[in-house]
Amino acid sequence: MTSTLKGITLKGSAELVAEFFSFGINSILYQRGIYPPESFTRVTQYDMSLQLTTDGKLKDYLTKVVAQLKEWLFDCTVQKLVLVITCLETNEVLERWQFDIEYGCGRRTKSIKTIQDEIRSVIRQITATVTFLPLLETACAFDLLVYTDKDLMVPEKWEESGPQIIDQSEEVRLRSFTTSIHKVNSMVAYKRTDSA
C-alpha cells in the first residue's frame, strides 16, 4: 500500500484519506441513527472497534463514492467532502458534516502510525460530538456532496447540486489530521433548535 521507506506517496495518502472517509461516514451513519443499528457490524480499524454497514445498497453507494473520491484526491482536485442529513418530511437540512481537504508539499515524513493515531482521535471526537447534537427525531436520509474544481469534467452518474446549507446553523470545528500531503479538517454544522 505505502512505501514505508521514505514516507507516504500521493497514492498512499489518497488511499488513507479515502479509507478514513469510508469509516468516518459509516460511524456517522451509525451514531446518528440514519440506518437501524442492526444493519451494522463491528470491525476493528485504527486500533478501535468501528461500525460498518451490511446494507447492500448502501455499501454499493459508498464504494462508488469513495472510489471516485480516491481518484480526485490523487488528482488533487477535491476541496471538500460534505455529508448532508435531510429530514424526509420537511425536506430541510438538519446536519452537515464537512471535511475540508488542503494540499501540502509532503516534505515532512510522517509514519503511518502517527497518521492512524490522528485519524483515531478524529473518529473518537466524531463519536463524542453526538452528545451535544440535537436528536434526529424524524426519518432522515443522507447525501454525500463533493466540492471540486470548476473546470473538472463531471463523470457519469454524477450531477451538480446545491451546497445544501443549513439556515440558522451552529457550527463546531473538530480535530484535523494530516498525512503531510493531504490535510483533512473536520467540522459539523447543525440546525439550531429554537427551544434553546
Added chain:
Amino acid sequence: MVLTLTTTSTTTIRQYTGGLKMDMEDNTTVFSTLKSFNSFISHPEPPKRHSEQPAGSANLQINYKRSMELLDAAERVQSKSQYIQLDQEKKQMELSHKRARFELEKVATDSARDLEREVDRNQDLLGRIKRLEEKVGDAAKNLSEQSGNNKVLRKNFDDLNKKVLERDVRLNTANQMISSLHDEIRELKQTVQNQDCTISTKNLEIQSLQEQLDLQRRRYQEMSQLCQSLQSAQSSCSEHVNKIKELERRLSLQEQDIALVRTMRSEVARVQDLDKEVRRLREDNAYLRESRENSSLLKEEVEGLRRKLERMEKTNEDLVNSELEKERLIEKLQAWENLGQSTGLNIRKPEDLSREVIQIQQREIALKEQNYTLSSRVRSVDRSQSQLQGEASQQRSKALEEQKKRETQDALVRRLQKRVLLLTKERDGMRSILESYDSELSHTDYSPQLSKRLREAEDILQKTQSHHLEMEGQLTKAQEESGTLKLQLQSVELELESVRKQQSSVAESNSGMVIEEVLLLRQKIEDVEGERQRLEEQNNILEMRLERHSLQGDYDPVKTRVLHLKMNPTNVAKQQRQQETEALREEVTRLREHLRSLKDAGPLALQDDPHTGSPGLGLSLPPSQEVLDLRKQMESSEMKNKRLKEVFQRKIQEFRTMCYVLTGYQLDVTTENQYRLSSVYAEQMDDSLLFKKGSSGIMQLMETEFSKTLGEMVALHLHHQKSIPAFLSAVTLDLFSRQTIF
C-alpha cells in the same frame, strides 16, 4: 476663826443643799439661812469698824462673844440642817410611800385585771356549760329517737322472721315437687331410650334407602349422558343440515358463477382490444414517469439555478458593496494623496508619508534631545546656583564673623590706644617725677638706670606699636577679604539672575515653533492609528465572516463545483416516500369508496353484491350471517323505539289535554324549573302565570303582566293562605265570571 466657821457652816449647808436638789423649799431655806448667816456676819463688822481704836483686851472679849454667838448660830444652823435633813427624810418617806402606793395601785390594777379575766373566764365556762347542757339535751333526744328506731327495727325483724318461716314451708313443698319431677324424668328417659332404638332402626332403613338413591342417581347420570349424546348427535345433525344448506347455496352460487363465466367468455373476446389499450396506457405511463422525472430534474435544476441566482444576487450585492468600499477607499487614498499637496510636503505614496512621518519623528527626537540637554543644563545651573547660594551664605556668615572680629579688634585697638595714651601719660608723669626726683635729689648714678628704664620703656612702646600695627594690618586684610567676598556674592547673584533670564527666554523660544509641529504630527499619528485599527477590525470581521461561511459550506462558484451521485440515498428515500404516500392515498380513496358503497347498499348488498360489485374495487365481501342478524336486530329495535315514541307521545298528549280540560290550565315548561300556566278562560293569548321552582323545592309565582292584575288574589291566597291551588281556582272562577258576564 469666824471665817473658818462660816466656811464650815457654808460647806455643811452646801452639802445639804447638794443633797436636795429636787426640793425648792430646801434651797429657799438654805438661801434664807445663808441670808441670815450673811446678815449675822455683816452685823459684827460695823462694830468692828467702830471699835478699831479701843484697846486690845476689849477686842478679845468681843471676839469671844462673837465666837459664842457664832457657835450658837452654828448650832442653829446645824439644827436647821438637821431639820432640813429630817424634812428630807420625811419627804423621802413620803416619796417611798407614794411609790409604795403606786405599786400597790399597780398591783391593784393588775389584780383587777386578773379579776376581770377570771370573770371572763367564768363567763366562758358558763357559756360552755350551757352548750354542753344543750348538747346533753340533744343527745338525750337522739337517744330517745334511737330507742324508737330500735323498736321499729325489732318489729321489722319479727316480720322478717315470720316471712322466713313461710319460705321454709314453701321450700319443703318445692322439694316434694322436685322429687315427683325426678320420677317423671326417669320415666321420660326410659321413653327416650325406646325412641333411640326406633331411631336406630330407622337409620338403617335410611341407609338402605340412600343406597337405592345412589343407584337411582347413577342411572340418572347415565340417562343424562345419553341425553347429551343425543343432543350432540342432534346438533351434529343440525350442523350437517346447515352444511348441506351451505353446499346447496354454494351450488347455487357456482351456478351463478357459471353463468358469469359464460358472460366473461364473451368479454374475453374483448381482451385483445383491452391489451392494446393497456399497452398504450403503459407507454403513456412510462412517458409520463419520464416526463415527471424530467420535471423533477428540471425542478432541481431550477432550484439549483435559483440558488445560483440568489448567490449571484448576493455576489452582486457584495460587488456593489465592494465597489462602494472601493470608491470610499479610493477617496481615502485620494485624500491621503492630497495630503501631500495640503501639507506642502512631497508626498505621492504612503512611503513618502511614512518617510515624512519618520523625518518628523526624527526631528521630534532631536528636539526632545535638545530639550533634554537644555533641561539638564538648567538642572546643572540650578545645582550650581544652589551651591553658590550655599557658598554665598557661608561667605556671608564668614563676613559677619569677620565683621565681628573687626569690631572686637577695633575695640581692642581703642583700648590699646587708650592704654597707650595712659601709658604715655604715665611715662610723662614718671618722667616728670623722675625729673623732679632727679631735680630734687642729686645727680647720682641713677641716670644709667633711668636710661635703662627709658630704653626698656621705649622697647615696650615699640613692641606695642608694632603689635598695634600688626593688628591694624590684620584688620585691613579682614576688611579686604570681606569686601572681596561681597563682590563675589554680587557677581554670583548677577549670574543667577542672568541664567534665570536665559532659561525663561529659552523656554519661550522653544515652545513657539516645535510644539506646534509636534502637536500636528501627534494628531496625524493618532488619526492614522485610528484608521489602522478600524481597518484591522473590519479585516478581522470579514475574515470571521469568511470563515463562518466556509464552515457553513459556502463556496466560490467561480472556482468550485458541488457534485453528488444521482442515485443517492436521499433521492432514493424521497422517491420511496413519494411512492408510499401515493400508495397510501390510493388505498385511502379505495377504502372510502368501498365504505360509501357499503353504506349506500345496506340490506340490499346481500342479493345485489355480485351484480353491483363495483368495478375496479376487487373487494366483494359476502355479507355474513352475523351481519344480517345484527341488521335485523337493529331494525327491529329501531321499530320498537319508534312505536314506543309514538305511544308515549300519544299518551302525553292525552294527559295534557285532559289536564287542560279538567283543571282549566295548560301547563308548559318554558325553561328548566319554570312552568307557564295559561287558563281556558284567558281573555288574551298572552295572559299566563309563571311559576318557578326554587332550589329548596318551593314553587314561587313570577311577575307577569297578567299576574300584576291579580294583586288582591295573590295577596289573599298566596301570602295569607299560602295555597297555590286555591289561588289558581280563584283565578279560574274570576275569569269564568268575567267571561260569562261579557
